[in-house]
Amino acid sequence: MGFASRLPALLGIRYPIVQGGMSWASSCAALALAVSRAGALGVIAAGPMRPDDLIAAIRAVSAGTDRPFALNIPLYNKRAAEFLDIAEAERVPVIIASQGGPKAHLPRFRAYGAKWLHVVASPAHAAKAEAAGVDGLIVVGGDAGGHPAPDEVSAMVMVRAVVRAVDIPVIGAGGVADGAGIAAMFALGAEGAQLGTRFLMTEEASVHPAYKESVLRAGIADTTLVGRGGLPVRQLRNRFTAEVDAAERAGQDREALAALIMSRSLKDAALDGDVDWGKVEAGQTAGLIDDILPAETLVHRLVAEAEAVRLRLAGGVA
Template sequence: MENRICGLFGIKYPLIQAGMIWCSGWELASAVSNAGGLGIIGSGSMYPDVLRTHIQKCKAATDKPFAVNLPMLYPQIEDHINIIIEEGVKIVFTSAGNPKTWTAHLKKHGITVVHVVSSVKFALKAEQAGVDAVVAEGFEAGGHNGREETTTFCLIPMVKEKLNVPLIAAGGIATGRQMLAAMILGADAVQVGSRFVASEESSGHFNFKNRVVEAGEGETHLTLKELAPVRLIRNKFHADVMNAYANHATVDDLKTLLGRARAKRGMFEGDLDEGELEIGQISGLIDNIKPAAEIVEEIISEFNLLQANWPSQVL
């Protein structure tokens, strides 16, 4: 399948696995890459030495391209960048910060840089910073999200109208049908997160994976915008957050309530009551846990079938 993203990354399919904290280690990244997509190691939940280990294990498990997601809010980001360069990682997805800060430095070392945004404004800033591609992530997505609450179907055509570099759509995409819809709207590829959380290779706790599978329509909510917008499954911790808002909590109050390692507690350790359970709205459509390679095959097969019959099957 030839397009701008496949050529840029050297991959078979324009399908990227999102770099998700606590869920996307080397096992998931290598499995997706081996299946023809682009796997991503989510470094935001890793100490520097842990990241190095995951990169080395990923290199041993696949001879295909893979990437590292680099949240720029990470306190030891310079250590992470040095490790990425030393280990010869060729593709980096940056997020949660200003792309100007590190793009030129990474590109100087021959690294392809992609930045994640949630608005046209920041897509243009990323392009001006020199990134090679942009991920435009809609309101439906889990994890850290934008404050604008622009849905993917609105965001992608608006960004496409202004952007020259390749565009990757993210947020609410888990099937081949949704992949085709995003690409008809102007995306060159799609990034899939929540569907890969519910994979056998995901490093998320089985309690969390099972809760994602059980989640129905309307069971997630985008909140904590004062800190970093995140979409959560409704549980006791979410109820505590809503109660804090009802009582006019300050930013410091919210920070105290969130505490440290709340996401780890929920997604990696499996505490479904007190943990932060980050997932996208598309969780309501996910009803099983399967190998990552099967997920890739399922998405691409449906995409190819529908594309081959486009537009007869949709008119």
Template structure:
């Protein structure tokens, strides 16, 4: 199998520096994580919206379906997070990716069962605190990301470079990355891998409604909006829901009204029921770079081909040209 070795692949034991993002509903299943892990990347089960019996079954399916590394993503703010942690510890996932909370809540217990612990961060200060707490690596999320972008809205290229300069841990870049050229760019900035979310939304195995996948394919790079100021900002594809939220925000509507509209629309409505007009169609700006729905293993292979092409296209340095490099 093709290998691209980096600090992240050495840490996690994967063949490739390709991480499939943990996406609620889309990878709250075994099929997508298994396909990515078996193709050489890191497949990630999204535990966020899952009921305990469903999560229990899914983790057993993933463990039985691969001898490759795989991961679970856990937003620590979810209801019943402590019960989820207890369940995960029984399954001993090779990798835990945690977000929306402090690392000390889980770190020692997962290290005790041999798991690598990655923490999602949205800024340099966050990154330093997580590194000091003892996490094994960082997932650095930039403004282009779908779902929950960083509050300061710093671009991935800038934030990844800043974090790579600030800490000595392996870094996984996330946000606005859809192909092998993006992977090459993130590795050049100091990351050891890239996380792909929206690209894997448009996969055969992603368990979201076909209307959701079509909306991603039809989107341009300028088709997402950030809404929910003061409520937990999300990036989603432009639709009736985002238009209403932007209208209320521009008018300075009271928080109670904005919260009512914001909470009445859900990701589940879009992902499972196909309501791409009124639901939260969470996706990153990279939707404008996604043109097809493919099996996840083909997506991984395509990213590798694109990465090779991007590297080969870089101009060499000619030290014998007669000019001096300063």
């Protein structure tokens, strides 16, 4: 890719493309390994994993490639301290952390040369993470799947605002499904792009086939935010989201709504295949995806698409 970026040298990757860390979908070795082998940054999502399974996945990726990969750790997770200990012991080359302060954790990872990318969803949090000493930022807009920006500001605006606020490399996330989206992030001043839903729709992503089929059928307007006012989740509309919408319209109090929202989980959909009542987390880009590919094939296609856009914008031949 001909876009200028500090990320390949910083992280040791070939392409400034990051596979989003997605609970269940990338809580395994297969997806991260395929993505890293292809030259992008593969990411294992620690969130729902048992310690032994996490260690096994890290070792499988380490054994399968000499290229860097990352471990995604939500710092609010009750097992975050254990995940961090495992990451240090296994010498994971890149840490991606979210929803917590990075400063206290950085020294021990710096000691063996790991890089730390921090996930943020506001310019203020980006500036704090930069001041703490992180190596780069993943900036998530409101169009992303899973836990997007609570204030629902789109990636188009959020990424640009953060780029203007910091000097370290920024990776844009949310609303990116192809090479045109990657090029758009560079146009905003980012130096890379993270794709979640697009990598969810790969052969290696470890979610139930019914989950992938639901995303494949979805249009660009078929997602919604559940849990506004708290830690919202963007997911496909289904019977569960309709029940939540009805409860909100009926004026249920905050406690009752919170209990209803917590009564269903991502696991219901991703592991058990209950796409009617589970949380089928996906970004608005679901409506731009119409195939399921091997992850390596996807990486190569993304690179070719992004380069074609760059050449077209430069007045060359795509």
